[in-house]
Amino acid sequence: MSTNVERYTHTAIALHWLIALLIFIAFPLGLYMSDLKLSPTKLQLFSYHKWIGVTVFLLAVGRIVWRATHRPPALPDSIPRLQQFASHIVHGFLYALLFAVPISGWLMSSAKGFKTVLFGIIPLPDLLEKDKELGKLLEIVHQSLNYFLLLLVVLHVAALIKHRFIDRDDVLTRMLPGGKHA
Amino acid sequence: MIYLKEIMLFLGLLLISCHSSALEFKQVQTSESTVTFDYKQMGVPLNGKFNKFSAQVAFDPAKLATAQARLDIEVASIDTGSADGDDAVVGKLWFNAKSFPAASFISTGLKSLGGNRYEAMGKLSVKGKTLDVVAPVTFQANGNRGVFDGGFTIKRLDYAIGEGEWTDLGTVANEIPIKFHIVVNATPGKK
Numbered sequence: 433m434s435t436n437v438e439r440y441t442h443t444a445i446a447l448h449w450l451i452a453l454l455i456f457i458a459f460p461l462g463l464y465m466s467d468l469k470l471s472p473t474k475l476q477l478f479s480y481h482k483w484i485g486v487t488v489f490l491l492a493v494g495r496i497v498w499r500a501t502h503r504p505p506a507l508p509d510s511i512p513r514l515q516q517f518a519s520h521i522v523h524g525f526l527y528a529l530l531f532a533v534p535i536s537g538w539l540m541s542s543a544k545g546f547k548t549v550l551f552g553i554i555p556l557p558d559l560l561e562k563d564k565e566l567g568k569l570l571e572i573v574h575q576s577l578n579y580f581l582l583l584l585v586v587l588h589v590a591a592l593i594k595h596r597f598i599d600r601d602d603v604l605t606r607m608l609p610g611g612k613h614a
Numbered sequence: 615m616i617y618l619k620e621i622m623l624f625l626g627l628l629l630i631s632c633h634s635s636a637l638e639f640k641q642v643q644t645s646e647s648t649v650t651f652d653y654k655q656m657g658v659p660l661n662g663k664f665n666k667f668s669a670q671v672a673f674d675p676a677k678l679a680t681a682q683a684r685l686d687i688e689v690a691s692i693d694t695g696s697a698d699g700d701d702a703v704v705g706k707l708w709f710n711a712k713s714f715p716a717a718s719f720i721s722t723g724l725k726s727l728g729g730n731r732y733e734a735m736g737k738l739s740v741k742g743k744t745l746d747v748v749a750p751v752t753f754q755a756n757g758n759r760g761v762f763d764g765g766f767t768i769k770r771l772d773y774a775i776g777e778g779e780w781t782d783l784g785t786v787a788n789e790i791p792i793k794f795h796i797v798v799n800a801t802p803g804k805k
Contacts, residue, residue, distance in 0.1 A: 470698050470699065470701075470702045471779060472779050472780060472782045472784075472785035472786070473779075475655055475656055475785050475786070476656065476785060478656075479656040479657075479658070544696070545660070545695045545696065546658055546660070546696075547658050547659060547660075548658075549656070549657045549658045549659075551657075552656050552657030552658075553657060555659075562695075
């Protein structure tokens with residue numbers, strides 16, 4: 433194993449793990465809160481879920497802007513072309529979902545008649561009028577996108593396990609915090 | 615001085631004739647009227663309305679002292695803007711609609727604030743509790759049709775609207791602004 437692996441920048445690494453952490457909170461929270469009986473806790477959890485979602489969206493904007501201006505390290509040549517292609521596809525969808533999932537949640541919330549107010553302070557505009565049927569449809573869209581995200585995260589993690597323990601290459605190291613930036 | 619009596623009589627008659635030509639607004643058009651409210655949950659502004667209510671109004675702009683208004687609201691007809699909310703708020707912790715099916719406002723007085731602006735005083739009864747409220751009201755008359763627009767803000771905990779875990783004001787704010795828009799048609803006054 434090379435010890436002089438080219439890594440993502442510290443900023444990209446920080447954004448990656450922060451977004452990952454927030455998604456790992458927001459996803460089960462979303463599953464859990466939906467079935468709760470109405471209570472102050474439910475209202476709080478919904479708000480927290482939405483605040484996390486908006487935060488993920490904002491961080492994702494930062495991530496994309498950073499990526500556009502800071503070229504990520506190329507995949508090692510040891511990885512076959514087809515695998516590289518698959519990796520780009522999965523990463524592309526993951527990036528897209530960092531936007532699509534929060535946006536679908538925001539639109540769903542508007543259609544259901546609940547404005548999104550970030551941290552209870554900053555109101556986001558409602559892009560949609562209140563519309564019950566549309567709200568139900570967007571709920572399905574939001575859920576479906578989330579399950580798609582879950583599927584991709586599973587693939588993402590499976591790939592890194594494969595690279596770490598089967599291929600024994602350094603692709604994971606590129607995104608691990610703590611190391612020296614090449 | 616000789617004519618003083620006559621003058622007084624004339625003025626008196628004039629006053630009465632003024633009154634009798636004034637319109638008394640008392641036919642409430644419920645279908646055109648609304649009772650709405652705003653509320654805040656986790657900083658999110660929401661609004662709702664009551665679909666069923668009845669109102670009695672007797673209002674003659676020239677005889678404020680005898681003006682009367684009464685509003686009876688069927689609390690179970692509430693529309694909070696979410697089905698989840700509608701089911702919950704008729705329950706015991708909120709309105710307890712089974713034991714207290716109606717909320718009412720009964721006027722105790724009306725004061726002119728100049729122009730078409732008034733101040734209505736009255737007693738608001740919700741969930742077995744009665745408190746005084748004061749509501750600024752405007753009255754706009756267009757021929758036989760009169761429209762009252764007004765509102766006041768209650769603190770929900772004053773009426774125990776939201777008990778137990780719902781007394782938490784961080785989740786659902788205490789202040790509930792209530793607005794009413796009451797359309798009343800006039801019948802020519804007879805007194």
